[in-house]
Amino acid sequence: MPKIFSFFLLFTVFSIFSQTEENPIVWKSSINQISETEYDVILTAKLLQAWHLYSQYNPEGASQALEIVIPEGKTGYALVGKAIESDTQKEYSEIWGKEEVYFADRAIITQKIKIRDKTIPSITVSIYGQVCKQACIQIEESFSFPLDGKKIKKEIIVLNDKSKTLTKKLQLDLKNTNLLQTGNTSDTASGSSLFNIFLLGFVGGLLALLTPCVFPMIPLTVSFFTKGAQSKRKGIFNAILYGVFIVLIYMLLSVPFHLIDGLDPSILNTISTNIWLNIFFFVILVFFSLSFFGFYEITLPSSWGTKMDSASDVGGFIGIFFMALTLAIVSFSCTGPILGSLLAGSLGTAGDPAFQLSAGMTGFGLALALPFALFALFPNLLSALPKSGGWLNTTKVVLGFLELAFAFKFLSNSDLVGHWDLLKREVFIGIWIVIFLGLALYLFGKIKFPHDSPLKKLSFFRISFGILIFAFAIYLIPGTFKNPTWNLNALSGFPPPQFYSIYEQESNCPLGLNCYKDFEEGRLAAKESNKPILLDFTGWACVNCRKMEENVWSDPSVYTLLKNDYILISLYVDDNEKALPKGAQFDFLKENGSIKKIKTYGDKWSTFQVINFKNASQPYYVLLNSDLEILNAPQQYTDITTYKNWLEKGLKNFKKN
Incomplete structure (x- = not known):
């Protein structure tokens, strides 16, 4: 069972992706009246680059052919023959052993409809098929066309009167929309985040070096290259090439996530707030x-290592590559848990998770590769390496405690999004106190684990590190109090927000501020009080949102502005477990013709953000007045000074109007 966990992790991501609503295909629809009882329904599909949509004439036993049908329960009209298609292409498929017929870039499908009941108000057709690139996904779209006897609506915006009314509520009549293009986009924050996760990966790689699976390999491998080569220069070159291949191998591990992300750039951010994925990460990190x-040991199949080791006997670049791959496989029991944490951290961070994962993997591989190149260049340094021993197992156990602490962050995400009220802030901090006290006791020799060597005396480093960990546990203790002496700002983003507490709070808003959780209610309050609106797109599982609230909003100058001069509207885009009232649920027909079911508050506010502000990241802040005039360029994750100046400028513009 341990062998399959790493593969199950990737499978889980792919499985959740398959449940998303977005497709790499944009639909437009129109209808032409041919006679009193006949119409042509025209469906135009624009495909993303390199994607194929398969024709209705694709051979049986190959990729799914296109199919146009009348939805079940719809009567009064019928399809006339097969649809007429625009130009298609053909290509032999090695997978299916058949010549496939497909559309590339663009498809125009014209289907004739015959009306049998002239009293029907509209007609609806559904289309099924498959689009493929490196991966394939199923498509299922429905298009509705009103019939009024005289005028045919060619562009369909809504399905029915109910959804039309509610959809208009989501679409704001914003003014000064040019400011939306000049705001602080996520580019700067994303660049900083990429660098941060590169450093995180690099640190992870350094820690992996200090484990029993990797550390003993350093002198053996370097000696092999430097002593077994025809010349010293050749040995150094081979050792450096070995390091380059290590970096390349770990970079390649992130490629599948770019393929997923290429289908929908926001998918990995979307699944990072999924309750069951976060629970899975909790379980796997505890494991x-x-x-x-x-x-127990987590290992890849031993046959993999044997095959790679045999392949490494081949000379030249290929042999060195397989030597690097062998290291990656045989060291998996130590590197796998760190890589799993890196994947989880990438999904839970703002920005493009696929690129962040690549940055983290590159940092990890670079840290692993550096010693092999460094000691090849300066072989005399090998003698300075500490001897292998019990300290390597100690490093693994310390990493185990850190993994356990990190695991509860993901359980906390599930608790917050699911509104379970189980892992409140003080409970979370209490668990961390127990974990880090346990780590301190281990370092002081009071706790033993299966592979620990007999501890004759405590080293200076072990005592010092134990005292540091014990001090950190003491630092956490005030976080469990009702009125803590300090707010653990150094950990902002990890524990649940301060208002998610076992103690009774003045409000369920950040820092005890007054806030509204519904846009229209907040807008009405802004109009009555004659104050500008701070529209806060946030999320329960958003780490950078918590950092902004606890490090920037808490600054006295910023806090005063928020409390006295603004109406705060906080909209949680990942609130997908809290259902809207039945009467407020509806089907939203997007511009591309696909349907999104708005069932939860998260569905509503995430859609609201995208259609009005063309942005899907959090935190995302917009200043506007009750007449929907945007007062300043939107802001995202930033520092205290920038945010304070931004609020002051928005207030100044509000007073001018």
Whole structure:
């Protein structure tokens, strides 16, 4: 069972992706009246680059052919023959062994409809098929066309009167929309985030070096290259090439996530707030931590290592590449848990998760590769390396405690999004206190694990590190109080927000501020009080949102502006477990013709953000007045000074109007 966990992780991401609503295809629809009882329904599909939509004439036993049908329950009209298609292309498929027929870039489908009941108010057709690139996904779209006997609406905006009314509520009549293009986009924050996760990966790689699976390999491998080569220069070159291949191998591990992300750029951000994925990460990280404690080993199939080792006997570049791949496989029991944490951290961070994962993997591989190149260049340094021993297992156990602490962050995400009220802020901090006290006791020799060597005396480093960990546990204790002496700002984003507490709070808004959770209610309050609106697109599982609230909003000058001069409207875009009232649920027909079911508050506010502000990241802040005039360029994750100046400028513009 341990062998399959790493593969199950990737499978889970693919499975959740398959449930998303977005397709790499944009639809437009129109209808032409041919006679009193006949119409041509015209469906135009624009495909993303390199994607194929398969024709209704695609051979049986190959990719799914296009199919146009009348939805079940719809009567009064019928399809006339097969649809007429625009130009298609043909290509032999090695997979199916058949010549496939498909559309590339663009498809125009014209289907004739015959009306049998002239009293029907509209007609609806559904289309089924498959689009493929490196991966394939199923499509299922429905298009509705009103019939009024005289005028045919060619562009369909809504399905029915109910959804038309509610959809208009989502679409704001914004003014000064040119400011939306000049705001602080996520580019700067994303660049900083990429660098941060590169550093995180690099640190992870350094920690992996200090484990029993990797550390003993350094002198053996370097000696092999430097002593077994025909010349010293050749040995150094081979060792450096070996390091380059290590970096390349870990970079390649992130490629599948770019393929997923290419289907829909926001998919990995979307699934990062999924309750069950976060629970899975919690379980897998606990599983990893127990392996670091020494209760069992997580390994890839031994046959993999044997095959790669045999392949490494081939000379030249290919042999060196397979030597690097062998290292990656045989060291998996130590590197796998760290890589799993890196994947989880990438999905939970603002920005493009696929690129962040690549940055983290590159940092990880670079840290692993550096010693092999460094010691090849300066072989005399090998003698300075500490001897292998019990300290390597100690490093693994310390990593196990850190993995366990990190695991509860993902359980907390599920608790917040699901509104379970189980892991309140003080409970979360209490669990961390227990974990880090346990780590301190381990370092002081009071706790033993299966693979620990007999501890004759405590080293200076072990005592010092134990004292540091014990001090950190003490630092956490005030976080469990009702009125803490300090707010743990150094950990902002990890524990649940301060208002998610076991103690009774003045409000369920950040920092005890007054806020509205509905846009129209907040807008009405802004009009009555004659104050500008701070529209806060946030999320329960948004780490950078918590950092902004606890590090920037808490600044006295910023807090005063928020409390006295603005109406705060906080809209949680990941609130997908809290259903809208039945009467407020509806089907939203997007511009591309596909349907999005608006059932939860998260559905509503995430759609609201995208259609009005053309942005899907959080935190995202907009200043506007009750007449929907945008007062300043939108702002995202930033520092105290920038945010304060931004609020002051918005207030100044509000007073001018």
